Amino acid sequence: MKTLRVKPEFIADFKRGYSLVHRDSVSNQDLLEEEGELFEIVDQHNKLLGTAYYGIQNKGIGWILSTKDGEEIDQEYFINKIKAALRHRESFFNDSMTTAFRVFNGEGDGIGGLAIDYFDGYFMISWYSDGIYQYKDYVIHALDTLTSYRAIYEKKRFDTKGMYIDQDDFVKGTEGDFPIIIKENGMNFAIDLNDGAMTGIFLDQRDVRQTIRDHYSEGKNVLNTFSYTGAFSVAAALGGATETTSVDLAKRSLPKTIEQFSVNSIDFEAQDIKVMDVFQYFKYAQRHALKFDLVVLDPPSFARSKKMTFSTAKDYPKLLEDAIAITAKKGIIVASTNNASFGMKKFKTFIDKAFKDTNTKYKIVEDFGLPKDFRANRDFPEFNYLKVCFIQKLN
Template identity: 85%
Template sequence: MKTLRVKPDFIADLKRGYSLVHRDAVSNKDLLENEGELFELVDVHNRFLGKAYYGIQNKGIGWVLTTKEHEEIDQAFFTKKISAALQLRENFFNDADTTAFRVFNGEGDGIGGISIDYYDGYFLINWYSDGIYRYQDFVIQALDELTNYKAIYEKKRFDTKGMYIEQEDDFVKGTPGEFPIIIKENGMNFAIDLNDGAMTGIFLDQRDVRRTIRDQYAEGTNMLNTFSYTGAFSVAAALGGARETTSVDLAKRSLSKTIEQFSVNGIDFEAQDIKVMDVFHYFKYAQRHQLKFDLVVLDPPSFARTKKMTFSTAKDYPKLLADALSITAKKGIIVASTNNASFGMKKFKTFIDQACKETNTKYKIVEQFGLPKDFRANRDFPEFNYLKVCFIQKLN
């Protein structure tokens, strides 16, 4: 096994449980040749720090799997980690009102670069590097031993440069599903397809936010859902008693997908407004027509590019929020959300403050959310707890 030396500046974080091996953390990473190979990490005095696998993922070159020098990385290791993760989600498996959730959340459950989601009897494995994909047999064998499933699906979210790719067929083994299947989330229905490109039809990490919208904020409101994808927030608002919902997304397929989500909940989609258009164009449209909304959801992708513009939450969120404030009614609520892992909640709140100051808006943050319990993360390192959601009330 090859030995890589960790630079002094990175040792303290590794000892505190930071398991991503940053590409700048080691002095001799050129020794690594094949993704998936195991290597040891040592300090400048050759003291053992951990055992990791080589896998290129964003700014990392791998993940620490164990800090025990003599622990083997074998079938028993993977089975033990996945078994522990399943036991921690026992309450979810016993909840008839929620049949889709995360059962293994990468480094939060001890193996970085992989996540496993459960959709009412179906498992979906997400692989984030070619390195972890080399351990596919171990992961599937563990699921074989520990669970009774209908089928296993997978998504390879990488290419040779560590970026995302799409597969033609995501089925791995079991009995192929007839999609869409209907899963439950806090009693709401959502149509899911595990074999249709990169997305499944719902983002599971927003489960607590959808429930809060339905139960506490939706009743009697005129709701706007921007970057609406399949309209899941709109469904939650409609079920919570919103007078009307407007869902806006640039993707053409968002129309049929949103109609589907309303329909599986018994909601008359024709009574809802579904628009296929650029969100920024919609803001201008709404301003021209002096539209005001009581409840606005802002959950943009971290990065997006259209023919006319490029959007990045790291630099453009204040402008986005300022646009939203201009069409939010007095005492209205904006649900501001981002999954950009490059900044934490403190920085996100500075974006909120900047937008409100620029628009002379008085505000208060009435709720905030991070990842739900099934998305286990090391709370010492905010980048792993990537989800940041603030419910902002506009006071004037």
Template identity: 60%
Template sequence: METEVILEVERRDTAKYKSGYPLIVKEAVRKIDALVEEGTLIKLVDEHQQFIGRGYYGKQNKGIGWILSNNEDEEINEEFFERKLGAAFSKRKQLFRSKDTNAFRIFNAEGDGVGGLTIDYFNGYYLINWYSEGIYSFYPRIIAALKKLVNYEGIYQKKRFDTGGHYIEEDGFIEGKRAQFPIMVKENGVNLAVYLNEGAMTGVFLDQRNVRITLRDKYAKDKTVLNTFSYTGVFSVFAALGGAAKTTSVDLANRSLAKTIEQFSVNGIDYEAHEIIVEDVFHYFKYAAKKKKKFDIVILDPPSFARSKKYTFSAAKDYKNLLKEAIDITEDHGVILASTNCASFDMKKFKGFIDQAFKESGVKYSLKEEFSLPSDFRTSKTFKEGNYLKVVFIQRLG
């Protein structure tokens, strides 16, 4: 077994960690200065030096590491990762059999037992996301385990931590066959163009799969749709394929124009029949209100935090006011698809923002249906923050 640092958990936090909470936070442990190199194995013990869990040191958001096992005899070796990955893959067997969908998550961090690591599948290609230098230190073991378990066209990776510029990564390719980008994948029969070699994003957020098909099949027909923070326009594509009269996609990023045109085009949709606008969404809301533009459906899926030249947006502080602007340009009996991936508040608080926004706008509403993460984005009951996605279809009643 490798050398590990023993850290004593504060008495007030012992019960939480013994019940399976996986995120190691600085305030919960003593002698943190013993941790120097990310990837170091950590053994957590209580005040009586009784074993609680074994994990690793890796800085990620608010944590300094993750517990990987509550079994004192379990070693963190290649066989460990092979067991974890194998169990996760077996839970997604049904998705691999689908004829209509070939892009989904096959390993979801702490939900599958290894915080800081996710793996996505894109039509024969695997994309590994490393969220800290700590988890990346297990690269040889995790790659070896993955190669034992799957057949693959190619394997790519994205390092989502500060590398300090001490190495250069060409395009994230690890091995197998280099892809010809875009990789074409299907989601519920819809074509999507995906890139694994262009920075942090791929072109589609896989966690919205159930929301997109609901928009297409239940809400879009004959409707005018405004898709804000539209990214590559995938919501607009699903709305168009659901029979929307017209979609309008708005995003500040210059790349969004070409990317949205591409997503329409790979589905045989005339993008010129739709509107694609490169503009600050906050400015567009004011423009639409001034021009008295109204939409049957408004899609509101902002990042948790965004900054433009004139505006700064934080979902935790500003979502209510953003909703009020959306209410102003939604037709009576129209629908707002309100979504957030902010992990700092839960669905109950999100619905509180919705209620406040409509009350302050003097408008009645009805909650039609709600969504959280799809089944492939497995979560842990002991780590509620991991179930970050909150989506509500809201009908404006007057």
């Protein structure tokens, strides 16, 4: 097995349990040849820090799988990891009101680059590098050994360079007749596991949707921006919102949002669904003096349209300023981001800047990170990537 030496300034983090091997943390990564191969990382005294697999994912070249000297990375290893993960989700499997959740969350469950979601009898495996994909047979055999299911689907969330071009998302079992309807805290959502990169819902926002439905929607006029399939709008409507407006640039957002309203027996014609650029909608709303009691901001980390590019890392304050302008006094802005490059503390500085620049007083009423099925190492905030703040506009 090849050995890579960790640079001194990174050793302390690895000893504290950091599991992502960054390109700049090791001195001789050129030794690595094939994604999926195992390698050891050692400190300046040749003391073992961990055994990792080589897999290119963003700034990383791999993930540590074990810190135990001599532990085999074999079928038994994968069975033990997935068994432990399933045990942590027992309460979800026993909850008839929620039938979709994450059962394995990458490094939080001990194998970075691998995620497994459960959708009412169907498993969906997400592979985040070609390196972890080389262990596919181990992962599937572990699911075969430990669970029963209707089918397994997969998403390759890495550049396949044409290697798997003929492969379908279906892996094994009995193919689903999509969309299927899953439950989330009693709400219905239509899901398609064989429709490109997306499924129809982001499971990590479960607690936020429930909070919007149960505490912030009754009698409110709600705006849901970057609305995707309208899941926040569904939650608001079920919570008693007088009206919802869903805005997304993608043309398919219209039929998908209609579908989500319909599976919840909500009259979609009583809701407003707009296919347009969110920033253009903000201008439209200001021109028409529209005000909303609740505004949801959940943009992608990076987006490009014909007229502009948007990055949460630099443009979120401006996005918030646009939202502040059309939020009613005492109204709530739900500000959300899944950008892992900054933490909650930095995110709150974006919020503070936007409100100060608009001479608006505010109060953060509550905030959220990842739900409990999305296990993460709390010592390293970048792994707890989700940041959501409920902000009340005070004047």
